[in-house]
Every structure is written in structure tokens, then in C-alpha cells.
Amino acid sequence: MSEEKKLYTISALVEHKPGVLYNVSNMFRRRGFNIETISVGSAEQEDLARMTITIKGDERTVEQVVKQLDKLIDVVNVSILDPRSTVTRELALVKVDTQDARVRSDVINYTEIFKGHVVDVAHESLVVEITGDSDKIDAFIQLMKPFGVKEIARTGVTALQRGMRSIEIE
Amino acid sequence: MTKMSGAKALIESLKREKVDVIFGLPGGATIPVYDVLYDSDVRHILMRHEQCAAHAADGYARASGKVGVCMATSGPGATNLVTGIANAYMDSSPVVAFTGQVPRAMIGKDAFQEADIIGITTPITKCNFQINRNADIPRLVKTAFYIASSGRPGPVLVDLPKDMQTESSNMDFNCTVEMRGYRLNSGLDPMQIKRAVDLLLQAERPIILAGGGVIISNASSELVTLAELLLAPVATTLMGKGSIPEDHPLSLGITGMHGTIASNRLILEADVLLAVGVRFSDRTTGKIDGFCPDAKIIHIDIDSAEVGKNVRPHIHVIADAKKALQAIYDQMIKAYRKKERSLWMSRVQEFKKQQEEMVKAKEGLNPPRLLTDLRKILPVDSIVTTEVGQNQMWAALHLKTYKPRTFITSGGLGTMGFGFPAAIGAKVACPEVPVVDIAGDGSFLMTEQDLATTVMENIPVIVIVLNNSMLGMVAQWQRLFYDRRYSHVKLGKIPDFVKLADAFGAQGIRVDSVDGFLEAVKTAIKSDVTTVVDVPISPEEDVFPMVPAGASLKDMIAG
Numbered sequence: 001m002s003e004e005k006k007l008y009t010i011s012a013l014v015e016h017k018p019g020v021l022y023n024v025s026n027m028f029r030r031r032g033f034n035i036e037t038i039s040v041g042s043a044e045q046e047d048l049a050r051m052t053i054t055i056k057g058d059e060r061t062v063e064q065v066v067k068q069l070d071k072l073i074d075v076v077n078v079s080i081l082d083p084r085s086t087v088t089r090e091l092a093l094v095k096v097d098t099q100d101a102r103v104r105s106d107v108i109n110y111t112e113i114f115k116g117h118v119v120d121v122a123h124e125s126l127v128v129e130i131t132g133d134s135d136k137i138d139a140f141i142q143l144m145k146p147f148g149v150k151e152i153a154r155t156g157v158t159a160l161q162r163g164m165r166s167i168e169i170e
Numbered sequence: 171m172t173k174m175s176g177a178k179a180l181i182e183s184l185k186r187e188k189v190d191v192i193f194g195l196p197g198g199a200t201i202p203v204y205d206v207l208y209d210s211d212v213r214h215i216l217m218r219h220e221q222c223a224a225h226a227a228d229g230y231a232r233a234s235g236k237v238g239v240c241m242a243t244s245g246p247g248a249t250n251l252v253t254g255i256a257n258a259y260m261d262s263s264p265v266v267a268f269t270g271q272v273p274r275a276m277i278g279k280d281a282f283q284e285a286d287i288i289g290i291t292t293p294i295t296k297c298n299f300q301i302n303r304n305a306d307i308p309r310l311v312k313t314a315f316y317i318a319s320s321g322r323p324g325p326v327l328v329d330l331p332k333d334m335q336t337e338s339s340n341m342d343f344n345c346t347v348e349m350r351g352y353r354l355n356s357g358l359d360p361m362q363i364k365r366a367v368d369l370l371l372q373a374e375r376p377i378i379l380a381g382g383g384v385i386i387s388n389a390s391s392e393l394v395t396l397a398e399l400l401l402a403p404v405a406t407t408l409m410g411k412g413s414i415p416e417d418h419p420l421s422l423g424i425t426g427m428h429g430t431i432a433s434n435r436l437i438l439e440a441d442v443l444l445a446v447g448v449r450f451s452d453r454t455t456g457k458i459d460g461f462c463p464d465a466k467i468i469h470i471d472i473d474s475a476e477v478g479k480n481v482r483p484h485i486h487v488i489a490d491a492k493k494a495l496q497a498i499y500d501q502m503i504k505a506y507r508k509k510e511r512s513l514w515m516s517r518v519q520e521f522k523k524q525q526e527e528m529v530k531a532k533e534g535l536n537p538p539r540l541l542t543d544l545r546k547i548l549p550v551d552s553i554v555t556t557e558v559g560q561n562q563m564w565a566a567l568h569l570k571t572y573k574p575r576t577f578i579t580s581g582g583l584g585t586m587g588f589g590f591p592a593a594i595g596a597k598v599a600c601p602e603v604p605v606v607d608i609a610g611d612g613s614f615l616m617t618e619q620d621l622a623t624t625v626m627e628n629i630p631v632i633v634i635v636l637n638n639s640m641l642g643m644v645a646q647w648q649r650l651f652y653d654r655r656y657s658h659v660k661l662g663k664i665p666d667f668v669k670l671a672d673a674f675g676a677q678g679i680r681v682d683s684v685d686g687f688l689e690a691v692k693t694a695i696k697s698d699v700t701t702v703v704d705v706p707i708s709p710e711e712d713v714f715p716m717v718p719a720g721a722s723l724k725d726m727i728a729g
Contacts, residue, residue, distance in 0.1 A: 015351060023292060030293045060478065067475035073297045073317065076351040 007036065008062045009054050009088060009159050012069055012078040016042065016049040020074045024051065027072060033057070033065050037090075037156030048076065052158045081159050088159040092137045093119070094128045097148030107147060114140050125150060133157075171342050176304045177202040177335040180268070181210050183311035186343060189239050191215060191230065191598055193223040197243020198283060199270025202335035215598065215627050218619045220247050222591035224254020225617070228263045229595030232578045233553055235388070237319050238263070238595060243270040245283030248329075249290065253585060255325045256294040260582025261409060262382060264323035266314050273333040274302060287329055296324030301331065305339040313347045321354045322473040323386060355472055355488050358497050362487045366444075366468045367501040369485060373442035375514045376402040377462075379425065379454075382409030382581065383447015383471060385574045389492035393446065394418065396499045401511045402444065403518045405433040407454045408566055409581040410447065416570035422522065426454040427717045428563040431528070432521035434715065434723045439517065440465045447471060447491040450480040451582065460722025470494045528714075528729060529568060536711055537561075537636050540687055541568040541608070544634075547688055549695075552604040553578060553596045557589040557613030559643035561636045563713040565608040587616030593631040594624060604695045606632045612641045612661055621674035624700040632694040633702045638709040639663050646712050671702040680704040 014020050021040060028035050036054040043050040055065060062080060069078045081088075098104040104126065111118055111128050114136065120127035130140050134157060141152060174182070180203055184192070191213045196204040207214050217223040220242040227238030238258075242251050248269040258265040272281040291298050297317050301310055314326040370376060378400075384393050390413050397404050397420050404414045405425040414421045423430035425437060437443065443465040448454065455461040458480065469476075469483035470491055477486040487494045529538045541564055548554075554569060555578040556562040562579055571577040578596055580588040593607040607614075614635055624631055638645075641659040648656050671678030677699050679690040687705055694701035714729025 019288070022289070026292050060482075064475065064479060071473070071475050073349060073352045 003058045005056050005058055007054055007056050009052065009081040009086065009157060010066060010078060011081050011159060012051045013043055013048050013076045014051055015074045015076065016047050023072055023074055027068055031068060039156040039158045054157050081161060085162045086159050087162055088133050088157050089131055090134050090137055090155055090157050091129065091131045092152060092154045094130065094141060094144055094149060095151040096126050096128065096144050097150050098126050099124045103147045110143055171340040173338055173340050175336060175338045176307050177206045179307040179341045180311065181206045181212060182343065183308050184212060187315045192239045192241050193217055193226040193595065194241030195220050195223055195247060197247045197270060199244035199272060199332050200241065202332065215623065218622050219617065220250035221253050222617050222620045224251045224267060225257065225588050225591035226595035227265045228254060228258045229555060229578055229592030230599045231264050233575055233596035234599035235575065237315055238265045240265065241268045244272055245285045248287040249285050252290060255291055255327065257580055257583040257585045257588060258325040259294045262323050262386060264318040265325040266318050267325060267327045269327060269329050271300065271329045271331040274331045277331065287327065291327050295327050298327040300329040301334045304334050304337045305341060308341050308343045309345040312345065316347050317352065358489050358493055363497045363501060365485045366487055366498055369442055369466055369468060370400060370444065370502060371505060375440050376400050376442045376444065377436055377440035378402050378404045379443055379445040379448055380404055380410040380413040381407040381446065381448030383491045384410055384413040387491040389495050390414065390574045392492055392495035392499065396495050399499060399502060399506065401509060401515065403436055405437060407448050408579060411566060412571035412574045412577045415572045417572065424566050426456065428567060428713055428715065430567060431525045431715055431728055434726050435521050436517065437462045438724055442466050444468045446495065449476045456717045457720060457722040460724055535684060535707060537564040537707060538568045539684060540705065541565060543684060543688060544691060545570050547691060549604060552576065552606060553600060555579065555589040555593040555596060555607045557609045558584045558586045559610050559613060560646065560713050561608050561610040561613065586613040590614060590617050590633060591620055594620060594629055597629050597631050604632060606634060609633050609635045610642055611635055611637045611639060618670065621671065621676050621700060625675040630698055630700050635667055635702060635704050636707050637704055638707050638711065640709045645709065667702050667704040676700040676702060678702045678704065
């Protein structure tokens with residue numbers, strides 16, 4: 001068993017009803033596990049939601065997280081996603097200070113290189129939408145910093161396994 | 171489909187779950203349910219505090235193996251249940267708690283006697299839910315009982331807003347329980363069993379550690395049969411006490427912080443540890459690195475999350491204890507040639523003798539002597555409950571248990587005040603056997619008001635107060651590790667327990683000798699009213715053996 005701390009992505013199918021997020025986050029709090037990111041939305045079935053949770057930890061901790069999640073009655077299915085066969089995406093909105101007009105074209109150029117979109121234009125700022133894995137978003141934010149980043153909103157990671165493999169109700 | 175009120179549907183559902191008793195206390199938010207109970211044939215026992223209602227339901231569940239039911243009103247009634255629910259959760263006891271709630275339209279408005287009991291009990295229940303569709307009552311009650319009693323048991327709380335109790339709907343009692351997020355481990359993995367058997371076949375010095383899971387799954391006879399085949403001594407956790415008769419030659423008694431010499435020493439010498447239905451609590455293992463350092467560990471548990479949580483086993487079997495032990499036995503008997511193990515067995519003898527001599531040496535009004543002699547006059551089937559602290563550890567060490575479900579104690583949460591209401595629940599479950607609460611003066615004072623319940627409801631139990639006028643276990647730690655600085659542990663000779671019992675219409679007897687004590691207990695066994703036996707003992711008395719907190723089993727102080 002590896003003691004090394006790594007970033008793990010956990011995908012859980014949960015009942016789509018009030019209180020589920022509380023039950024899940026409460027378990028993390030109570031057992032002293034730390035959530036890096038969490039994103040929740042409807043799954044393929046109307047009465048199910050998919051939670052994508054990333055956590056930093058060693059293998060043993062992550063194994064406990066999965067087992068404790070699985071014990072929750074509102075959690076229908078849970079697994080650790082293998083990074084080699086998983087598509088992960090995050091979306092970020094970044095508001096950049098463009099009071100200096102020369103900055104504006106630089107920001108727009110970088111946004112194009114990163115295949116992002118400018119989604120709001122004001123006299124003194126631009127809002128850029130950028131999608132990708134977390135590293136790509138980190139890199140973009142680093143690039144924007146010298147211009148003056150006023151606000152960032154990130155969705156947290158969401159993920160699916162590649163190909164036909166899927167996490168479903170057993 | 172029958173049209174009826176939610177309150178009626180609730181009681182009808184309880185009947186269908188074969189509930190014969192509810193421990194509870196009514197209040198504003200449960201009056202509609204109590205109105206149905208007024209002329210129902212379901213027995214309701216009026217407790218004097220909701221904490222006691224929860225503990226009594228817990229005691230009832232542990233003694234009977236059935237689900238215990240408690241009920242409280244909204245707000246403070248519900249929050250008073252919390253300690254009892256947490257206690258049941260830690261010890262995996264099947265309890266269903268019903269709470270009243272303010273009407274739905276008032277939820278979230280900080281209404282009178284409103285408390286977010288769902289939020290409060292989420293981390294201490296196996297599952298909880300609020301009913302917000304009246305017609306769901308039959309299905310959700312069924313679900314609550316199913317979850318509480320299946321797999322690894324635990325408490326479930328059902329919150330009933332008042333309008334859900336009063337409104338009427340068409341109720342379908344033939345509904346089915348559907349939960350896609352709740353799957354039971356019902357099968358056995360033959361590979362896991364084979365690996366366990368292979369390891370046990372090679373063992374030279376095998377030892378079994380039996381926990382509460384053995385008692386919950388009624389696996390005692392399977393445990394003893396396997397132990398005899400293997401010639402493996404059996405240590406138990408506090409929760410596992412009674413899983414093997416403690417007069418069995420292979421029984422070592424409890425292990426851990428106040429474990430027996432035999433248990434704690436032999437675990438260190440074992441080469442294979444078969445742990446069944448245990449969760450390796452810190453009170454059992456001591457410092458985890460020093461727990462059976464030379465042994466390969468096989469861990470059997472029905473809850474896969476217990477595997478690797480505290481101890482990483484070499485082999486694990488995720489299964490019901492009874493099925494797993496039976497399967498291991500069936501495989502072993504095919505391949506096994508009976509081993510002599512004379513060396514290992516002589517070690518067992520040696521350490522057991524040491525333990526016995528420690529007690530023998532003591533005369534007078536001290537707990538080891540009192541409890542050893544008490545055993546001689548208590549019928550085998552008697553149920554013993556304990557409070558928490560020195561009284562509990564003395565009882566665990568010196569009062570032998572011969573049958574499962576006859577030693578009931580607060581193992582995980584360590585709840586002072588548990589023993590007495592748990593005794594009430596146990597007595598309701600098993601009215602024909604004597605039920606004895608081994609108490610301390612500190613613990614008993616936490617729930618003593620329910621003497622009123624035992625008198626009013628005719629539930630005669632026996633409370634033995636080992637009275638050292640101290641919060642004894644804290645005092646012991648202060649004596650041993652804090653230079654005798656007795657900070658806030660002296661309780662004085664208050665109250666007079668004989669007068670206290672008398673005031674409640676119970677019987678109080680104070681004793682000053684071992685013989686007087688035994689006579690008092692004999693009187694109490696025959697009595698049809700609750701008896702409090704007040705036994706003054708020295709405040710300097712320590713519980714030994716002891717493994718200091720955070721130390722390894724090898725650092726045991728034998729006394």
C-alpha cells in the first residue's frame with residue numbers, strides 16, 4: 001500500500017433528493033477527510049445525481065472514503081476513477097482587469113490559445129470562460145495574474161470514464 | 171388500502187413489525203400518536219427522561235435480539251434522545267426512534283419546540299428520515315425496521331411532523347421496501363474462506379478475538395466449536411463478553427485497557443489472530459503498533475468499512491460472523507489433524523491461574539471479591555448491565571458471563587447512566603430472569619429518576635451501587651497519572667441511596683459485609699419491587715490490570 005498522497009477522483013451516484021449533499025459532506029467532516037472539489041448535478045436517470053469528488057490522500061485513506069460513502073444509504077454506487085481512462089473537466093470563469101486598454105488584446109489572444117471564450121465585456125474588465133482539466137485552468141489563471149485577476153469562480157472537477165465502462169446501479 | 175390518520179398508520183405499522191413495547195414520553199408534537207396509543211394494545215412504558223427511553227430500547231434490543239423502539243416529542247424531547255441514539259450507534263444496537271416534529275408549515279421558522287433532529291442525528295444514526303408524505307408512513311416504518319435490524323445493526327430515526335400524524339390518507343401496508351443504495355453482504359467469498367483456513371492450518375499459537383458481532387449474529391456455538399477444534403484460546407472485547415462461556419477452559423476474558431492478564435499477554439504471543447465481529451477499538455488494542463505484533467491477522471466482519479479502518483489484516487472475510495465461522499469450521503475439519511499444542515495450552519493455563527490468584531488474594535468489601543461471590547448466587551440466565559467507569563471494568567473482569575446477551579454495557583460511547591435504564595429494557599424483554607445493574611454512585615445519579623418507572627410499571631430490577639463517593643475512574647487516573655490531584659471527583663456521601671430508593675417506593679438496603687451483601691442480593695432477587703443495594707467501598711480502590719492510555723498491551727500494569 002502506498003503512503004504517498006495523491007489526488008483521487010471519486011464518482012458517486014446518489015439519490016436525487018434533499019439532504020443527500022448534507023449526508024455526504026457530513027461524513028467527510030465527521031471522519032476528518034478533506035474534500036478538494038465537489039460537483040453535483042443530475043445524472044442520466046432523473047432520480048439520480050452524480051457527485052464528483054476529488055480528494056488528496058494516500059491509498060488507505062481513499063479506500064476508507066469509498067467504503068464510508070458506500071455505507072451511506074443514499075449513495076447508490078461509488079468508485080474511484082482511474083486517471084488513465086477518465087475524462088475530467090472543470091470550468092472556470094475568470095474576471096480580468098482591463099483598465100489598461102493594451103492588456104485587453106493580450107487577454108483575448110491568450111483566451112483563444114486556450115480555446116476559451118470571452119463571455120462578458122465591460123469597459124474595465126473581461127470575463128473569460130475556460131474549460132479543461134484542472135492543470136490547464138491553473139495555467140491560464142497564472143497567465144492572467146500579471147494583468148490583474150479580480151474574481152475567479154471554478155466549478156470543481158467533473159468526470160466520466162472513457163468508453164463503454166460506466167458506474168451504474170448494480 | 172385503508173384510509174386512516176398518520177398516527178393510526180404508525181401504530182398499525184408497529185404492530186405489523188411485531189413491536190410489543192414502546193419506551194417513551196409524550197409531548198405537544200406527539201399527542202396525536204399518543205391518542206391512538208390510549209386504547210391500543212401496544213404496551214407503552216412511560217419513562218421519566220427521554221435519554222432513558224433510548225437506553226431502555228437499546229437494553230431491550232440487546233437482551234432480546236429484537237428491535238427496540240423509543241419515542242419522544244419534538245425539540246427537547248428529541249435532543250434528549252441523542253445520547254441514547256449515539257450509544258446505540260457505537261455499539262451497533264438495533265433501535266428505531268420516533269420523534270415528533272412541528273407541523274411542516276412551521277419547519278424552519280424556529281417554532282416552539284422545533285429542533286433539527288435530522289441534522290443533529292445524521293452522524294449517529296445508520297439512517298434517518300423525516301416523513302413528508304403521509305401515505306409513505308407504512309413503507310418508511312417498514313424501511314426503518316429493516317435497516318435497523320439487518321446487516322450491521324444500528325439506530326434509525328424517523329421524524330414525524332405533527333400534520334403528518336393528523337392528516338388521513340389511503341395507507342398500503344403491503345408495500346415493499348426498496349433501497350437501491352442499501353445492499354447486504356449475504357454471500358461468502360470462497361477464496362477469502364480458503365485463505366483464512368490455510369493460515370489457520372499453519373498456526374502454532376492461534377488466538378481468537380471475539381467481539382460484539384459474534385453476539386449480534388448469534389454465533390456463539392460456532393465460535394466455541396471452532397475454538398475447540400483449533401485449540402485456540404478466546405479473548406473477547408468488552409462487547410464480545412458472553413460470546414464464549416467464561417468458565418470454558420479456552421476463555422481468557424476481556425482484552426484491552428482493563429483486560430485480563432491472560433488475554434493481554436497471550437495476544438502478544440500469538441502467531442495467528444482470528445478477529446471476529448470486532449472493530450479494533452483503541453480500548454481493545456492499546457497502542458496499535460504494539461497490538462499482537464507477531465501475529466498474522468484474519469478479520470471477519472459484516473461491515474467492509476471496518477476492514478482496514480484501524481488495523482490492516484492479512485486476510486479479511488466480509489460476512490456475517492455465524493456464516494463465516496461455520497464455513498471456516500467446515501473447511502478445517504476436512505483438512506485438520508488435531509494438534510497437541512501442549513506448550514501453547516500450558517501458557518493459557520499459566521496466565522489464567524495468575525489472573526485467578528490476583529482476585530483470590532483479596533478479602534473484604536472490595537469489588538473483585540463482591541462480584542466474584544455475586545456470580546455464585548446469581549442464576550446463570552441473569553442479565554447484568556453496567557454503568558460506566560470502575561464499576562463497569564470490575565464487572566467485566568470479575569463477574570463471569572456464561573451466555574450471550576446476558577452482559578449489557580456501553581462499550582463504544584461509554585455512557586454513564588446507561589446501565590439502569592438498559593436494565594429496565596432488558597427486564598421488559600426477559601421478565602422471568604433477574605436483571606442486575608452494576609453501578610457506581612456517580613453513574614446511577616445520572617438516570618436514577620427512572621426508579622419511578624420501575625415502580626409504576628412493575629419492572630423490578632436490582633441496582634448494586636459500588637459506592638466510593640467518587641467519580642472513581644477519573645479519580646484512579648488522577649491517582650496514578652496526575653499525582654493524586656483529585657480535581658472535582660469527590661461526590662460526598664450524597665444522596666443516601668436507601669432513602670432515595672424509599673422515596674421512589676423502591677427498596678433500599680445498605681450493607682457492610684460480603685455476607686450482608688449476598689443476603690441483600692438474595693432478598694432483591696425475590697423482591698417484586700426494584701432494589702437498590704448500597705455497598706460502601708474504599709475510594710482508593712483501583713481497577714487492575716490496566717494498560718495506560720496510549721500505551722501498548724505489553725505495558726500492562728498487573729496491579
